[in-house]
Amino acid sequence: MREFELIGSLRERLRPTRPDTRLGIGDDAAILAPPPGHEIVVTTDALIAGRHFPRDTPAADIGFKSVAVNLSDLGAMGADPAWLTIALAAPTLCEDWCHAFIDGVLDAIAGWDVDIVGGDTTKSDALTVSITALGTVPQGSALRRGAARAGDLVAVTGTLGDAAAGLACWTHRDQAGADEQALIARLTRPSARPGARLRGVVHAAVDVSDGLLADLGHILASSEVGAVIDVDALPASPALGRFAADATTRRRLQATGGDDYELCVTLAPADLGRACAVLDCPLTVIGHIDGGAGLRLTDAAGRALDHELFSQPGWDHFDGR
Amino acid sequence: MREFELIGSLRERLRPTRPDTRLGIGDDAAILAPPPGHEIVVTTDALIAGRHFPRDTPAADIGFKSVAVNLSDLGAMGADPAWLTIALAAPTLCEDWCHAFIDGVLDAIAGWDVDIVGGDTTKSDALTVSITALGTVPQGSALRRGAARAGDLVAVTGTLGDAAAGLACWTHRDQAGADEQALIARLTRPSARPGARLRGVVHAAVDVSDGLLADLGHILASSEVGAVIDVDALPASPALGRFAADATTRRRLQATGGDDYELCVTLAPADLGRACAVLDCPLTVIGHIDGGAGLRLTDAAGRALDHELFSQPGWDHFDGR
Numbered sequence: 001m002r003e004f005e006l007i008g009s010l011r012e013r014l015r016p017t018r019p020d021t022r023l024g025i026g027d028d029a030a031i032l033a034p035p036p037g038h039e040i041v042v043t044t045d046a047l048i049a050g051r052h053f054p055r056d057t058p059a060a061d062i063g064f065k066s067v068a069v070n071l072s073d074l075g076a077m078g079a080d081p082a083w084l085t086i087a088l089a090a091p092t093l094c095e096d097w098c099h100a101f102i103d104g105v106l107d108a109i110a111g112w113d114v115d116i117v118g119g120d121t122t123k124s125d126a127l128t129v130s131i132t133a134l135g136t137v138p139q140g141s142a143l144r145r146g147a148a149r150a151g152d153l154v155a156v157t158g159t160l161g162d163a164a165a166g167l168a169c170w171t172h173r174d175q176a177g178a179d180e181q182a183l184i185a186r187l188t189r190p191s192a193r194p195g196a197r198l199r200g201v202v203h204a205a206v207d208v209s210d211g212l213l214a215d216l217g218h219i220l221a222s223s224e225v226g227a228v229i230d231v232d233a234l235p236a237s238p239a240l241g242r243f244a245a246d247a248t249t250r251r252r253l254q255a256t257g258g259d260d261y262e263l264c265v266t267l268a269p270a271d272l273g274r275a276c277a278v279l280d281c282p283l284t285v286i287g288h289i290d291g292g293a294g295l296r297l298t299d300a301a302g303r304a305l306d307h308e309l310f311s312q313p314g315w316d317h318f319d320g321r
Numbered sequence: 322m323r324e325f326e327l328i329g330s331l332r333e334r335l336r337p338t339r340p341d342t343r344l345g346i347g348d349d350a351a352i353l354a355p356p357p358g359h360e361i362v363v364t365t366d367a368l369i370a371g372r373h374f375p376r377d378t379p380a381a382d383i384g385f386k387s388v389a390v391n392l393s394d395l396g397a398m399g400a401d402p403a404w405l406t407i408a409l410a411a412p413t414l415c416e417d418w419c420h421a422f423i424d425g426v427l428d429a430i431a432g433w434d435v436d437i438v439g440g441d442t443t444k445s446d447a448l449t450v451s452i453t454a455l456g457t458v459p460q461g462s463a464l465r466r467g468a469a470r471a472g473d474l475v476a477v478t479g480t481l482g483d484a485a486a487g488l489a490c491w492t493h494r495d496q497a498g499a500d501e502q503a504l505i506a507r508l509t510r511p512s513a514r515p516g517a518r519l520r521g522v523v524h525a526a527v528d529v530s531d532g533l534l535a536d537l538g539h540i541l542a543s544s545e546v547g548a549v550i551d552v553d554a555l556p557a558s559p560a561l562g563r564f565a566a567d568a569t570t571r572r573r574l575q576a577t578g579g580d581d582y583e584l585c586v587t588l589a590p591a592d593l594g595r596a597c598a599v600l601d602c603p604l605t606v607i608g609h610i611d612g613g614a615g616l617r618l619t620d621a622a623g624r625a626l627d628h629e630l631f632s633q634p635g636w637d638h639f640d641g642r
Contacts, residue, residue: 029400031361042353042404043406086365120366123369126445126449128367130441
């Protein structure tokens with residue numbers, strides 16, 4: 001199948017549905033009409049086989065995750081996702097593989113009002129999926145990393161550490177029990193959280209892609225504030241609780257494991273109830289922002305914990321991890 | 322150098338200058354404020370070493386070309402380029418290489434009012450540059466492939482075939498004379514044409530990335546019209562004229578060579594003078610649109626030419642070229 005034919009058959013499955021998508025895939029570029037009074041939020045993330053997902057990940061899961069991580073970035077800005085472009089480079093681009101990939105893409109945007117408006121497919125020695133996601137926010141209302149204030153609570157959506165535990169289960173996934181399958185599903189099909197609902201409710205937000213400590217560190221650096229975090233308060237799924245019964249291992253997975261795509265936010269204590277009410281997932285308070293230096297970790301009893309216990313500071317692609 | 326430090330030093334060089342860039346690189350996403358009454362035009366192109374440029378292309382040329390091909394797509398829509406995101410995946414991402422790459426990126430946007438607002442860098446087995454370009458057009462004024470009308474002239478900017486000839490010179494570029502160097506420069510540093518100036522002047526537009534016959538074919542298919550093209554009227558640079566003195570070779574390079582990034586447009590004969598006046602490069606009439614079937618080729622004497630003479634119908638990545 002030649003490129004143009006394959007693209008044509010994929011395009012059929014990606015027909016735009018938003019009224020403000022003036023032109024989707026098929027010309028030199030797409031034409032979008034953002035709502036008046038809104039700003040555009042744009043992010044780009046590339047996912048590479050062997051680095052961002054195991055090389056033997058099914059095509060549909062690759063499609064799903066590639067989209068979800070970009071929707072997660074929009075959520076961390078408080079944006080309503082609207083449009084995606086997808087550049088796919090792969091060693092073999094057979095029809096079945098591409099359609100399975102699109103199955104995953106469509107699964108990931110189900111429930112969101114999102115159109116795929118651009119695409120590019122090329123042969124390459126390495127499987128790379130580069131996605132650009134565009135969302136909208138009413139002017140001036142995006143959530144920024146630099147908006148945390150002393151006195152804010154620090155809270156996270158959902159549960160942490162599942163994806164890192166899922167990665168540990170990956171090689172023996174054929175024998176995985178129910179807990180391990182649940183953890184693996186968090187790795188392969190992460191949920192992007194609806195951060196747009198938190199506009200006007202929380203101050204700063206970031207998504208947990210590189211690990212909580214690394215990503216919260218971005219908020220602290222941008223906001224020029226410090227934080228105290230109770231690592232025993234980090235929310236754990238039941239599956240993780242059973243998988244990592246040892247507290248040290250569990251704490252490390254939760255504090256430094258990447259790929260959970262939960263949102264970490266800071267907010268005024270008075271707004272906690274409102275934040276919980278607008279979300280469709282749990283929101284757990286894990287500490288507070290103060291004027292101190294950097295990030296200080298404690299256990300449930302308030303005893304200071306050494307950062308060395310969490311020596312893996314999140315993902316840093318250039319270090320060869 | 323760790324990823325975050327390298328990104329920090331690159332970001333210093335990519336500070337936004339547009340007043341409507343509310344937030345550039347450094348948060349989960351960028352924030353853009355398109356002008357009221359305008360639509361957003363968005364395109365994504367991925368360039369891969371060994372497919373879109375020779376593997377031994379200097380880093381700065383890779384940066385330049387990756388940007389130029391995306392600006393060219395915006396030009397083909399009649400859009401004013403405004404913002405770019407760049408996802409770079411490479412086997413080694415040393416500081417010198419990355420800064421040379423950014424040198425080329427900055428060269429390519431010089432003279433355009435464009436900000437780099439998103440970036441992603443990752444290690445990968447294959448060098449892949451994925452760029453998303455965003456531009457703006459007054460509502461409803463984008464140039465589309467489907468707007469050609471019977472009676473239109475077909476015209477192209479600049480000259481055709483240079484980049485394909487440059488590729489033929491690539492392996493012996495150390496011994497290249499002035500003509501060959503000029504041809505190679507068209508391959509490595511293509512000029513994106515200012516298609517925004519043609520809004521309201523031409524009907525349909527496409528950029529010549531895959532070869533004139535292939536790209537004009539998109540206009541004909543979208544517009545449901547035919548065309549007659551005089552292949553002897555295709556504009557040739559002096560360097561190409563000397564490099565390919567044989568008419569058959571020259572015609573083939575001009576009609577099917579990819580990577581020139583000229584614009585091919587259709588326009589009412591009465592608007593030709595206006596189109597020439599707004600451009601900063603030559604515009605050459607090469608044929609006309611009619612109600613006939615598909616694309617018919619002639620020589621200067623009006624004799625029909627067999628398409629088989631141009632058997633290479635442009636780039637199609639899935640065919641292994």
